Amino acid sequence: MLDDMPRMPQRPPPRIITLDDLGTGGLPLRVTLIPARPAPRLPGPLISTFVMVFVLTAGRGRGRHLEEVELDAGDIHVVPAGVEHQPLDVSDLRGWMVAFDPTLLTSSGRLPGPPPRRAVGKDVPVRSLFLRGLLRLRPAQPRRQRIERTVAELEAELRERHWGAENAALALFTLLTTEFMREMQENASMAPILLSGLAQDALTFIEAHCLEPLSLQDVAAAMGRTPSHLANIMRRETGLTVGDWLRVHRMAEARRRLLETDASIESIADQVGYADVTHFIRTVRRTYGMTPRAFRARRRHEDV
Secondary structure, eight states: OGGGSOOOOOOOOOEEEOGGGGTOTTOSEEEEEESOSSOOOOOSOEEESSEEEEEEEEOEEEEEESEEEEEETTOEEEEOTTOEEEEEEOTTOEEEEEEEOTHHHHTTTOSOOOOOOOSSSOOOOHHHHHHHTOOOBOOOHHHHHHHHHHHHHHHHHHHHOOTTHHHHHHHHHHHHHHHHHHHHHHHGGGSOOOOOHHHHHHHHHHHHHTTSOOOHHHHHHHHTSOHHHHHHHHHHHHSSOHHHHHHHHHHHHHHHHHHHOOOOHHHHHHHTTOSOHHHHHHHHHHHHSSOHHHHHHHHHHHHO
């Protein structure tokens, strides 16, 4: 009887794409015009191993990132590495996609931290929102013009490849990310985050304590809520559990320490909150597709 029931079509698994797939020629950075010429066929769900920042200058469209989102001129959307996404209707959009290796941020200490404390208002978990891509930016005209001008210059440097183009591109990238970070730091509290106060408070707490032994029960107690209530809120509003968020932050920090220090794998596991090094190795392999040792060796080989 069960065999006669119609089967629901299975959702295709996401396709993994790398910077090499974009034709970067070994560079950790690429700028692509929107719309691309020739216009590509809209793909299914994707997971990129790099960060994508969409700087939209005209048109409207739709995409999926945790949930369906509207894409409008003037918006800046961040899609972090490892997060599933899918373009749905982008034929009318104009602008640029800036794609880059996450280590361009972490190696220079440019990954955003919490915003400066003010006499009024509350902290916004900018780091979490950036890592998950839950923060849509809409800069005011002066900053938006600077960002658009910098992206255009960056695209030209990477396309024309004159002498010193790589150094010039990295300098422009620094200017660009500085503008992004300033916007996050100064105006994150006014951005359309679409998260409740409870979810934001929980993320801020997790950011501050993610390298310590921490559980759902600990976070719920700090929020004054039951674990089941907090778990439901976090899953519904962010698409991740508290445990997922801990792993996101710990893996971002593990990545930085693997690439920037000579500490042993065992030591890094302990530093980022994993008492069991075997569990740490499995988690890194699941996140980055290879063991910590292989990840470190491959990236250092690429930098030679």
